[in-house]
Amino acid sequence: MKKIIANWGNYPSIESDEKTFSFPEDLATYVGREDRFIARGYGRCYGDASLAAKTVCTLQYNKVLSFDTKEGIFECQSGLTLDKILPIIVPKGWFLPVTPGTKFITVGGAVGSDVHGKNHHVDGCFSAHVMEMDITGHDGETHTCTPDDKADLFWATCGGMGLTGVITRVKFRLKKIETSYIRQKQLKAKNLDEILRLFEENKQYTYSVAWIDCLKKGKGFGRSILILGEHASVEDLPAGKKEKPLAVPSGKQINFPFNLPSFVLNKFTVKVFNFLFYGKNMKREINNVVSYEPFFYPLDAILNWNRGYGKKGFIQYQFVLPLESKNGLVEILHRISDKGIGSFLAVLKVFGPQDDLISFPKEGYTLALDIPVRNGLMPFLDELDALVLQHGGRLYMSKDARMKPEILEKGYPRLDEFKSIIRKYNPESKFSSLQSERLNLTSR
């Protein structure tokens, strides 16, 4: 069915002929017949990665295949979303090994983007927990791979943006939990130096992330709130919650009903918002126990929050810089605050070591910020790209809608190896997206 689709940034949008499937043979027929399409799940990557004139939607291919409640091993079809998995595993004392800031993504998407979470420095990316998966290749056949068996296919699929084929089945390990609650600590940092020091001092925490105010200049440059968390034990819970330690939160949502006009979001309103957000924490340190829902998915409570950025959409700009490039981080943050663009809030996190074929994370600082699309934005982002490269960093393909191919090439040292695996498993560029064409990952 033809329809207009866009990913979470609402930029770009494109007309696409979308096909859904519920059974593997229907997918095999589609793959055999069609050309130049890309698999798409919930469309929560931000840019153009899962956009193409033809898309095959995995959302109906969403069955739970097995769940070993003793060993914590979960197996499902690729279109199952994390929000459906949590109510199944949490009551049995298990949690997702890695989760991004939204639960509205499919498992196929988690692999294709090799998503990371607040625990990257401890647990790595999603791919670190995948034991086995099936991929429907260009020949319509199912290829099973593991980190050791058909390893080239496996590692080119993790973070490979769907270019090796359609991921259809994933088996992964879960994380053991005693309760569904998080012991949370929030620390206020007056400036950038302090927040980076606090990250270092608190790296033993399983979960850590900071909200940073990108518009603040002068003494308070880089003021932030660091959010730390650990899965709570039963003893940590207040009396009323001890009887049902593994309760699943009800997950009530409110809807953002329409696109906000673009003028609403300007330097002034964002400054006010950031002031209030920073100011809401009166004390320097807050300790409390919260359900996993507000801790991991604060924005999921507002459906379609992306409409707040208006009809033209937004870019989420996310890069990582090596630890030794702290100066680079300072420079880039200065450029952003001088330009006065920027989002309500930007997210700062320190990644742990990782060195995979094409996955985004590597040890260092990662910053993600939403910027509404407007005139003059793209040239500015090109300038930022140059700085990111100069300081040894790179950009996240799942957030990208505009980088130039040379930025990808210079940021990912093993890109040639990745491309040669794509040529092996996707020789006719059957799996192809706007992004893969733009970045010369597939032929045009």
Add this chain to the structure above:
Amino acid sequence: MEKYVFIIGATSDIGMAIAEKYAREGYDLLLGARKSERLLPAQSDLQIRFGIRCNLLELDLSQTTTLAAVWNSLENKPGITICVAGFMQDNDEVLRDTSATLQTIESNFTGPVTLLNAIALDYMKNGTGVIAGFSSVAGLRGRQSNFIYGSAKAGFIAYLSGLRNKLFHHQVHVLTVLPGFVYTKMTAHLSLPALLTATPAQVANAVFTGIRKKKNVVYVKWFWKWIMCIIRMIPEFMFKKKKL
């Protein structure tokens, strides 16, 4: 068995939605379909998510002579039977192709009737049970665009109506479902009017409620009742000139 539901034609989108609805409500399931191994993922899914038991049954409605035996060989018989099976092809193609004609009649009428007869006799004997059958608004008046499918569905409407009358006296309830347009794989290529089109989950809810409240006929979207009422009132000499 009180909380055990048999779904005939479970691989369809509507069949799956009904299975999920009943599983969510804590019912065990028997899913019947041709090539039932295709339902293995659904079986694991429903069992893991809802903690119910889900069994699969190989069922070919074109093998009419064997259907009664398939039912009678079941050790544990579900107390609720929901027949979703049905099959629609392009009417002009079916008109030219004898085997497609027979297949249309078989999967929409002969097959379901043969199987439901056996189930009805059982329920009648026990004095308890529910049968829900899916017909179609296409069965309420033959139109040039789908009258072969429509006529088989019309036969099924008459069957269900008579069965309801017969089984009423044996404390067995029969529900006729006329779903109107539904967003499914069967209709994915059509552009359907949003107001008149239901999702499979809405159909499943309507069936669940219809059975619980012992409704006789359920239209999923209420305006269908009035649309079909008007269409049925158009005099034949006018109707035959329409391109419906």
